[in-house]
Each structure stands twice: as structure tokens, then as C-alpha cells.
Amino acid sequence: MTDTTAPVIAQERRIVTSIPGPKSVALQERRAASVAAGVSSALPVFADRAHGAIVVDVDGNQFIDLGSGIGVMTIGHTDEAVVAAAQAQLEQITHAMFTITPYESYVRVAELLAAHTPGTFAKKSVLLNSGAEAVENAVKIARHHTGRQGVAVLDHAYHGRTNLTMAMTYKAMPYKTGFGPLAPAVYHVPGSYPFRDGLTGAEAAARTISHLEKQIGVNDLACVVAEPIQGEGGFVVSAEGYLAALQEWCTANGVVFVADEIQSGMARTGRYYASEHFGVEPDLVLSAKGIAGGLPIAAVTGRAEIMDAPHPGGLGGTFAGNPVAAAAAIAVFGEIERRDLLAEGPRIEGVLKPALLELQAKHPVIGDVRGIGAMLAIELVEPGTTTPNTTAVPKITSYAAQNGVLLLSAGTYGNVIRFLPSLAISDELLREALGVLDEALASL
Numbered sequence: 001m002t003d004t005t006a007p008v009i010a011q012e013r014r015i016v017t018s019i020p021g022p023k024s025v026a027l028q029e030r031r032a033a034s035v036a037a038g039v040s041s042a043l044p045v046f047a048d049r050a051h052g053a054i055v056v057d058v059d060g061n062q063f064i065d066l067g068s069g070i071g072v073m074t075i076g077h078t079d080e081a082v083v084a085a086a087q088a089q090l091e092q093i094t095h096a097m098f099t100i101t102p103y104e105s106y107v108r109v110a111e112l113l114a115a116h117t118p119g120t121f122a123k124k125s126v127l128l129n130s131g132a133e134a135v136e137n138a139v140k141i142a143r144h145h146t147g148r149q150g151v152a153v154l155d156h157a158y159h160g161r162t163n164l165t166m167a168m169t170y171k172a173m174p175y176k177t178g179f180g181p182l183a184p185a186v187y188h189v190p191g192s193y194p195f196r197d198g199l200t201g202a203e204a205a206a207r208t209i210s211h212l213e214k215q216i217g218v219n220d221l222a223c224v225v226a227e228p229i230q231g232e233g234g235f236v237v238s239a240e241g242y243l244a245a246l247q248e249w250c251t252a253n254g255v256v257f258v259a260d261e262i263q264s265g266m267a268r269t270g271r272y273y274a275s276e277h278f279g280v281e282p283d284l285v286l287s288a289k290g291i292a293g294g295l296p297i298a299a300v301t302g303r304a305e306i307m308d309a310p311h312p313g314g315l316g317g318t319f320a321g322n323p324v325a326a327a328a329a330i331a332v333f334g335e336i337e338r339r340d341l342l343a344e345g346p347r348i349e350g351v352l353k354p355a356l357l358e359l360q361a362k363h364p365v366i367g368d369v370r371g372i373g374a375m376l377a378i379e380l381v382e383p384g385t386t387t388p389n390t391t392a393v394p395k396i397t398s399y400a401a402q403n404g405v406l407l408l409s410a411g412t413y414g415n416v417i418r419f420l421p422s423l424a425i426s427d428e429l430l431r432e433a434l435g436v437l438d439e440a441l442a443s444l
């Protein structure tokens with residue numbers, strides 16, 4: 001049952017202690033003594049509870065959350081429908097293991113994914129626990145289907161931290177350095193980064209395809225994995241026509257085209273999946289972050305003939321497609337429909353983008369403003385150049401945190417600030433956060 005006695009969190013910013021406050025400082029000491037140093041946090045502030053677009057820390061400070069736990073809390077923190085669905089499922093059956101005794105919610109999530117991922121062809125899904133696991137399984141499926149081993153990924157990509165996926169991720173530090181040997185048969189090829197390469201979509205696609213043909217060779221290439229909008233890499237939106245040309249080449253050459261929509265999917269950009277903005281219908285689509293309102297579940301969804309390639313028993317996992325997480329995912333799909341949340345991405349873009357462009361005119365440190373829907377970013381440069389400004393971002397995110405706004409960084413050069421607000425955020429909170437950003441930029 002939903003706990004109706006839980007205090008409602010007012011959707012407002014409120015700083016009542018120094019940041020971090022005394023309780024966070026005390027927890028930070030315990031954490032330093034007990035949690036491995038390799039796990040880092042953007043802020044030394046410990047979260048206590050959250051609702052909608054507001055996170056409350058253990059000292060009672062309220063932050064406007066423009067990160068949503070990296071695009072996970074897309075429909076809002078502690079969404080009533082998600083909480084109720086998960087609570088009810090928890091009491092009904094918590095774990096059954098789909099590979100022992102299947103249950104309906106897993107099947108329902110697969111049906112919803114088939115209905116809402118791009119393309120009207122017959123689709124099937126496998127459910128997993130994390131984004132990296134979805135990437136790993138997409139590669140397994142593509143290899144089994146094609147009988148080829150090569151995996152091509154784009155420069156600036158982020159696909160995870162497991163052994164295979166860290167090899168597929170672009171940035172050495174912190175993701176790969178010291179963790180080798182890296183998985184073989186993973187090839188990094190240049191993609192499209194209009195702000196930095198100045199190429200048209202056709203030119204960038206020709207460059208990518210040349211690398212695929214010359215460096216790897218079609219006969220050894222199982223799949224190309226691409227994020228329709230690159231996440232950790234800095235919210236890079238490829239030039240017009242790039243992704244469509246890449247997909248067309250994949251189709252012509254029997255290469256599986258995989259869209260990693262783990263960050264860009266689930267209504268964040270005003271469509272269920274960002275691929276739709278670029279006119280592509282990927283063979284396989286990956287979902288994770290926003291799919292279940294914070295519960296861990298992920299999926300590979302794609303063409304039935306590709307998905308059915310691996311033999312029975314070849315895919316799965318103990319917790320994969322857990323009933324509580326599946327119930328939460330069904331609730332998220334239901335809320336997107338019921339509240340017409342596909343309209344919220346464009347609303348948020350309509351408030352944020354013009355304001356960010358105004359800030360760019362005022363603060364020449366902003367070199368580029370880009371993104372779609374509730375997935376926007378600014379790239380910071382040395383004014384008048386495209387040279388990455390590597391020192392401004394931590395100053396801005398720290399200033400914002402001191403003033404009650406949670407902002408996330410991104411980018412290969414660490415010079416991007418990304419905006420991933422919940423679709424439940426109000427225009428008023430967005431404007432307030434923009435005011436803090438303006439002050440932060442002025443304070444540089």
C-alpha cells in the first residue's frame with residue numbers, strides 16, 4: 001500500500017546549512033572508512049529523500065535536481081504510480097527467477113518495449129539488470145546472429161564499466177586505466193561531433209564507413225553500437241543524416257545496428273526513443289536508466305529474427321527482469337501515456353534552450369548549446385576558441401550545489417554541463433535553476 005502519511009516534499013529550493021551540512025560531513029567520514037575509493041561521488045552531500053524534481057539531503061537542504069540520478073528519474077522522484085506498483089508487487093512475489101517459473105510482468109514489459117521502440121517489425125526482448133549488461137547482451141546476440149565477432153563503437157562513446165563495456169567506452173580515465181587487458185575485437189571509429197569536426201552528416205558518415213571497411217572489414221563486423229545522443233561523451237548530437245547513413249550501410253552489409261538508448265530513451269527527448277528524431281529504426285535498441293523510475297532493470301529489444309538467434313539458456317541472469325522492477329517499468333510506461341509525458345521534453349527544451357542561448361550571448365565561455373528535449377548541454381571553451389575549458393565546470397557545479405541546484409558534468413574533456421531534469425519539473429524551478437547557473441557563470 002502507498003504510505004499516504006509520508007510528508008509531501010514542497011517543490012522548492014531551500015538551503016538551511018552549509019553545503020555539505022554537518023550530518024553529511026559525519027557520513028562522509030564513515031563512508032571514507034568503509035566504501036572503496038574507486039566509487040566516487042560528484043557531491044559530498046548525502047541524499048535522504050526526494051519527490052518530483054527535488055532532492056532533500058540528510059541536513060534538510062532541498063536541491064533542484066537537474067541530473068535525475070543521470071536521467072533515471074525521468075518521470076520524477078518517488079512517482080506515486082511507480083511506488084504503488086512496486087509496493088504491491090513486493091508483497092505479491094519479490095523474486096521467482098524467470099528462467100525457473102516465468103511471470104506475467106516480464107512478458108508485459110517485453111510487449112510494451114515492442115510497442116514503443118522504433119519500427120513496426122516483429123520484435124522480442126531480453127530483460128537484464130543494468131545498462132552495461134544490456135550492452136553486453138546486445139553484443140552476444142549480434143555475434144550469434146551474424147557469426148562475426150567485431151564490435152564497432154564511436155569516439156566519445158560511453159557503454160559501461162564491465163569488462164566488455166569498458167573496452168567499448170572511449171575515455172581511458174577513469175574507466176579503463178589500469179583495468180586491462182581490454183576485451184578484444186572492439187574497434188573505436190570516429191563519429192560525428194559537429195561542434196568539433198565541422199563535418200556534415202554525409203561527410204562524417206563517409207569517414208566512419210571508411211574506417212569500418214578498411215580498419216575492420218565487413219566480414220568480421222558483427223555490430224555497430226551508437227548512442228543516438230551521446231551521454232557521458234557530452235550530449236553530442238550527430239550532424240543531420242549521419243545516423244541514417246550509418247544504419248543504411250549496416251543494413252546493406254548485414255551488420256547489426258545497435259542503438260544504445262540507455263540515457264536518451266524513455267521519453268526524455270519528447271519521443272520514446274531518440275532514434276526517432278534521426279529517422280533510424282535500429283535492429284536492436286537498449287533501454288535501462290529511465291525505464292523503471294529508479295528500479296534496476298534493462299532491456300535489449302529488437303528484430304525477432306536477430307533476438308531469437310541465441311539458443312535457449314544462452315541469455316538470462318538471476319535477478320534479470322525482477323518482478324518488482326518489472327512492475328515499476330509497467331507503471332512508468334503507463335504514466336507516460338496517462339500524463340502525456342512525451343509533451344514534457346519539448347516544454348522543457350522550450351524553457352531551457354532559449355535561456356541557455358541567452359547565457360551563451362552573455363558568457364563567451366559557453367561555446368555550444370545543444371541537445372533535444374530534456375537532454376540538453378552546454379560545452380565550455382576558452383572564449384573565442386573551441387579549446388576545451390577544463391577548469392570552469394567543477395567551479396560551476398560546486399557553486400550550483402552551494403546554492404541548491406544539482407548539476408552534472410559530462411564530456412570527454414570534462415567541459416560539458418548536462419541538463420537532465422525530470423519531466424515533472426515546473427517551468428518555475430527551471431527558471432530558478434537557470435538564475436543560479438547565470439550567477440555561477442558570472443562568478444568564474
Ligand SMILES: *Cc1c(COP(=O)(O)O)cnc(C)c1O
Nearest residue numbers: 130131132158159160231262263
Ligand atoms: C549509463 C549508461 C550505460 C551503462 O549503464 P549502467 O546501468 O550504468 O551499467 C550504457 N550506455 C549509456 C549510453 C549510458 O548512459
